[in-house]
Amino acid sequence: MQLPQISNRPGPDCELTVRIKVPTLDRFREDYREQISQGSYFIKSSRSKPEGTRLQMIFVIEEGNSAEVWTWGIVREVLSPAEAAQQGKAPGLRLQLMDITSQRRGQIEQLFATDEAVEAIKQRHSSPPTENSDKAGYVQVARSPRQELLERAKMLIGLVENNADYYQLLDLPRDAPRDAIRQAYRERTRRYHPDQFYRKIPDDLHEELDRAFQKVTEAQRILTNESDRATYDMSIGNYSNPAAQRASMSHVRLQRQFRQAYSSIVESRSPQVQALLEDAQREKTAGSYKLAYSKLKLAQALDPLNPAIKTELKKVKALLPDDEPAEEE
Numbered sequence: 001m002q003l004p005q006i007s008n009r010p011g012p013d014c015e016l017t018v019r020i021k022v023p024t025l026d027r028f029r030e031d032y033r034e035q036i037s038q039g040s041y042f043i044k045s046s047r048s049k050p051e052g053t054r055l056q057m058i059f060v061i062e063e064g065n066s067a068e069v070w071t072w073g074i075v076r077e078v079l080s081p082a083e084a085a086q087q088g089k090a091p092g093l094r095l096q097l098m099d100i101t102s103q104r105r106g107q108i109e110q111l112f113a114t115d116e117a118v119e120a121i122k123q124r125h126s127s128p129p130t131e132n133s134d135k136a137g138y139v140q141v142a143r144s145p146r147q148e149l150l151e152r153a154k155m156l157i158g159l160v161e162n163n164a165d166y167y168q169l170l171d172l173p174r175d176a177p178r179d180a181i182r183q184a185y186r187e188r189t190r191r192y193h194p195d196q197f198y199r200k201i202p203d204d205l206h207e208e209l210d211r212a213f214q215k216v217t218e219a220q221r222i223l224t225n226e227s228d229r230a231t232y233d234m235s236i237g238n239y240s241n242p243a244a245q246r247a248s249m250s251h252v253r254l255q256r257q258f259r260q261a262y263s264s265i266v267e268s269r270s271p272q273v274q275a276l277l278e279d280a281q282r283e284k285t286a287g288s289y290k291l292a293y294s295k296l297k298l299a300q301a302l303d304p305l306n307p308a309i310k311t312e313l314k315k316v317k318a319l320l321p322d323d324e325p326a327e328e329e
Contacts, residue, residue, distance in 0.1 A: 007107065008058075008068060008069065008070035009070065010056055010070065010072070011054060011056050011070075011071075011072025011073075011098065011099065012054075012072075012174075012240075013054055014054045014055055014056035014072055015053055015054055015055070016049070016053070016055050016056070017055070017056040017057075017058065018043060018055055018056070018057050018058070019058045019060060020043075020057065020058070020059050020060065021060050021062060022059055022060065022061050022062065023062050023063065024061075024062075024063045025061055025063050025111065028059060028061050028069070028111070029111075031059075032108060036071070036097065036100065036108070037100065037105060037158075038158065038162055039096060039097045039100045039158075039159075039162040039164065040094065040095065040096060040097060040162070041057065041071075041073060041094075041095045041097055042092055042093070042094050042095070043055075043057075043092050043093045043095065044090045044091070044092040045091065045092045045093060046081050046091050048078055048080060048093075049075050049078065049093055050075065050078075051075050051076060051077070051078060052074060052075060052237075053074070053075045054072065054073070054074055054075075055072065055073055055074075055075065055093075055095060056070070056072045057070070057071050057072060057073065057095070058070050059071075061111070067111065069108055069111075071097050071099055071100065071104075072097070072098055072099060073095030073096055073097040073098055074095065074096050074098060075093050075094070075095055076094055076095065076096045077093070077094035078093055078094075079091050079092055079093075079094070096163075098168070100168075101168060101171040102155055102159075102171055103171055105155070146200065146201075149197060149200050149201055150201055150205070152191060152192065153192070153197055153201055153205055153206075153208075153209045154205070156192045156209065156212045156213070156216070157205075157208045157209060157212045159212070160211070160212040160215050165236055166218075166219035166222060166223055166232065167219075167223075167238075169188075169215060169216050169219045170184040170185060170188060170216065170219055170220065170223070171184060171188075172184050174233075174238045174240050174241070175240040175241065176223075178223075178224055181220060181223045181224055182220070182224060184220075185216070185217075185219075185220035188213075188216050192209070192212075192213055192216065193213060194206060194209050194210045194213055197209060226243055227243075229241060229243065229244075230243035230244045230246070262305065266302070266303050266305075266306075269302045269303060272299075272302055273299050273302050273303050273306070273309075276295045276296070276298050276299040276302075277295075277296070277299055277309070277312075279295045280292045280293075280295035280296045280299065280312070280316070283295060284316060284319075289316055289319045289320050289321075290320060292316050293313070293316045293317060293320065296309060296312055296313045296316060297313070300313065
């Protein structure tokens with residue numbers, strides 16, 4: 001089968017590219033419906049990446065003339081091999097896909113359109129004959145107006161339920177100018193305003209759509225206000241906006257001052273912390289896990305932001321007998 005080729009473009013500032021080979025279109029369609037269309041994807045891998053890492057993903061569909069689907073995402077959850085073994089799952093990374101907009105869904109679903117039409121025709125001709133079977137058969141693959149409205153409403157509701165950011169709600173790049181934001185909002189109003197769905201979709205779905213459209217309106221209001229947009233961009237780590245860059249400088253300055261003050265305080269405590277860590281290691285080697293845990297808690301009180309102490313506390317806590325519960329961290 002000859003697959004249509006769709007346009008692809010790389011994600012911004014991705015640190016790693018992952019190529020995923022998919023043997024058939026049916027397999028990719030399954031992954032798309034269960035994960036990709038929902039704005040999420042789980043990569044099975046024993047290699048870990050920090051949360052917040054940006055990954056470029058390329059799905060290579062090997063069936064027929066082959067086709068590629070590009071998307072990019074941010075690591076939101078890491079399932080280590082140890083955690084996966086405890087949960088009976090495969091280790092890997094859960095990504096939030098950042099470019100699965102309505103336009104992108106439409107492009108990807110072009111891959112399925114011809115295939116699904118052919119399957120519908122096959123099903124029609126394989127059905128038992130009827131009294132009208134001597135007449136020419138006709139398969140209507142096009143969606144009805146009501147079905148189109150239902151799918152349109154569910155698409156916007158799905159974006160909100162999957163915590164799409166304001167730019168995704170408006171189907172815009174993160175550096176979009178104000179005029180483009182207003183134009184995108186007008187387009188969203190044309191397609192999704194709840195008034196045009198009144199009495200055409202179920203009442204409960206209409207209520208969900210109304211709430212979803214309120215988020216679209218909120219997105220437009222925030223992103224067209226320079227001060228509000230700068231604050232919002234900082235909250236999602238979007239520094240393509242110059243106002244967000246300027247606003248973040250004071251935050252960065254405060255962080256630097258805090259680190260300097262913290263380092264000067266902890267530096268004087270370093271000998272005590274080191275001695276407690278050594279005592280804890282000796283107690284752990286001797287099998288006195290409760291004493292080792294107590295020493296580590298004292299060390300943590302002196303240096304609360306030390307990641308090595310926190311990691312060791314978790315290891316020792318796991319060794320404590322059930323009848324000697326450790327105090328909550």
